[in-house]
Amino acid sequence: MTPISPTPLAILERLVSFDTESSRSNLPLIDYVESLLGGLGVRSVRVPNADGQKAALFCTIGPTDKGGVVLSGHTDVVPVAGQAWTTDPFTLRVQDGRAYGRGAVDMKAFAAIALSLVPEMQAAALKTPIHIMLSYDEETTCMGVLDTIARMGKDLPRPQAVIVGEPTELQVADAHKSVVTYNTYVHGHEAHSSKPExxxxAxxxxxxxxxxxxRLSDVFRERGDPSGRxxxxxxxxQVGTIHGGTARNILxxxxxxxWEVRGVPGTDEREVARMLDDYAQRVVIPRLTRDGWPGSVETILEVDVPRLEPDPGSAAETLALRLAGRNSTITVPYGTEAGQFQRHGLPTIVCGPGSINQAHQPDEYITLDEIERGVAFMRKLIATCSA
Structure with a gap:
C-alpha cells in the first residue's frame, strides 16, 4: 500500500508556519521535514552549518547508486518587518484561488509539492533517483548549499541534473546574473567642525x-549586454546603505x-572594485589626508553569488524543457543557488511554479493553479525517472 502524505497545501501550511527569516534558525522546519520523510520510510541527511544553528537536508528516493535529479529549494525567507501584511505572514491564508504567506512562492511551495509527491515517487519504482535538497541562507549569501555540494560524489550521490525551483512560472531559465557584494569602510580622524584642518x-x-x-554604473550601462538576453x-x-559620523559638528x-555588482555573462565583477580602489588611491585618500591626519579606505568582499551560464543541451536543460513543455529558455534578473551547483560542474537550470513578481512583498502569494501546474511538472519527472 502506498503511504499517505499530506497534500501540497497542507505541507505548505506547515512550512509557512515556521519563521525562517535568514537571521533565524531553520532547524524547527528541518525537524518537521525530517519527521515527515521518516514517517514515509525515507532516510534524510542533515548538513549543519558551522555553528549548528541551521542545516540543509538531503534525501534520495529510488536507487542510491545512480546520479539522478536534484530538486533544490531554500528554506529561508526575507524579513516581514515594516511590511503592511493583511494577516499574519506566518499563517497560510487561502483565499480567491491564492495561498498567502511569507515564503509561499519564494519558495516553500516548490518544497511542499516535492514532499507531497514522495509516496508517488516510492510507488513508481524509480529507475533514476530523485533527490530533494533543502538549503538555508539563499536570501543572504547563497552559500547554504556549499557544504552539501561538497559531499556530492563522496557520501552523497553526485546528480546528473539539478532543478532549482525558484518561481519562474515553470519557464526554464538557463542564465542569470552574478551578484557580488562589498563593504567599504572609510577611516578618517575626528575633530571639531569649526577646525576642519x-x-x-570620512x-x-x-x-x-x-x-x-x-559614474562606474554608467560605464557598465554603456557596455550593455553582449548576449542581448x-x-x-x-x-x-548599486549602493544600498551608508552610515557615518556621530554628530553634525564633529568631523x-x-x-x-x-554596494553590489550584478553582472551579465562576460563581466568581471571584481573590475569595479579594482577601479574604485584605484580612484581611492589616486584621488580620495590624498584629499582625505592632505592636512597630515591619518585616513584610509578598505573594501571587503562580502558575498559572491556566481552567475548561471547558458549550457545548451545539458542534461538539466533537456530534461526541464521536456517536463515543462517548452522549446526555449529564458533568463531571470535575480541571483539563485543555481550558479553554485554549476560552478561545481553540475548541470543546472532554474524552473519552479509561481511568479517572482509576488515574492518579497507584503501578502506574498502563489496561486492554487500554479501549485497544480507544479504538481503536474513533478509527476512528469516521476514518470520520466520510472521509464
Missing part, C-alpha cells in the same frame, strides 16, 4: 567614492557603505 572627514571621502560608483540589458552597480571618523 585638524581632522579628516563622510566626505565616502561621498566621493559613492559618486565614483555612480537580460533585462535590464547591462551589468548594474566623521568612520563611514561605511554597502
Amino acid at each position: 585638524l581632522g579628516a572627514n 563622510v566626505f571621502a565616502a561621498a566621493a567614492l559613492v559618486h565614483e560608483l555612480d 537580460f533585462d535590464p540589458p547591462y551589468s548594474s552597480v 566623521a571618523k568612520i563611514c561605511h557603505f554597502q
Whole structure:
C-alpha cells in the first residue's frame, strides 16, 4: 500500500508556519521535514552549518547508486518587518484561488509539492533517483548549499541534473546574473567642525567614492549586454546603505557603505572594485589626508553569488524543457543557488511554479493553479525517472 502524505497545501501550511527569516534558525522546519520523510520510510541527511544553528537536508528516493535529479529549494525567507501584511505572514491564508504567506512562492511551495509527491515517487519504482535538497541562507549569501555540494560524489550521490525551483512560472531559465557584494569602510580622524584642518572627514571621502560608483554604473550601462538576453540589458552597480559620523559638528571618523555588482555573462565583477580602489588611491585618500591626519579606505568582499551560464543541451536543460513543455529558455534578473551547483560542474537550470513578481512583498502569494501546474511538472519527472 502506498503511504499517505499530506497534500501540497497542507505541507505548505506547515512550512509557512515556521519563521525562517535568514537571521533565524531553520532547524524547527528541518525537524518537521525530517519527521515527515521518516514517517514515509525515507532516510534524510542533515548538513549543519558551522555553528549548528541551521542545516540543509538531503534525501534520495529510488536507487542510491545512480546520479539522478536534484530538486533544490531554500528554506529561508526575507524579513516581514515594516511590511503592511493583511494577516499574519506566518499563517497560510487561502483565499480567491491564492495561498498567502511569507515564503509561499519564494519558495516553500516548490518544497511542499516535492514532499507531497514522495509516496508517488516510492510507488513508481524509480529507475533514476530523485533527490530533494533543502538549503538555508539563499536570501543572504547563497552559500547554504556549499557544504552539501561538497559531499556530492563522496557520501552523497553526485546528480546528473539539478532543478532549482525558484518561481519562474515553470519557464526554464538557463542564465542569470552574478551578484557580488562589498563593504567599504572609510577611516578618517575626528575633530571639531569649526577646525576642519585638524581632522579628516570620512563622510566626505565616502561621498566621493559613492559618486565614483555612480559614474562606474554608467560605464557598465554603456557596455550593455553582449548576449542581448537580460533585462535590464547591462551589468548594474548599486549602493544600498551608508552610515557615518556621530554628530553634525564633529568631523566623521568612520563611514561605511554597502554596494553590489550584478553582472551579465562576460563581466568581471571584481573590475569595479579594482577601479574604485584605484580612484581611492589616486584621488580620495590624498584629499582625505592632505592636512597630515591619518585616513584610509578598505573594501571587503562580502558575498559572491556566481552567475548561471547558458549550457545548451545539458542534461538539466533537456530534461526541464521536456517536463515543462517548452522549446526555449529564458533568463531571470535575480541571483539563485543555481550558479553554485554549476560552478561545481553540475548541470543546472532554474524552473519552479509561481511568479517572482509576488515574492518579497507584503501578502506574498502563489496561486492554487500554479501549485497544480507544479504538481503536474513533478509527476512528469516521476514518470520520466520510472521509464
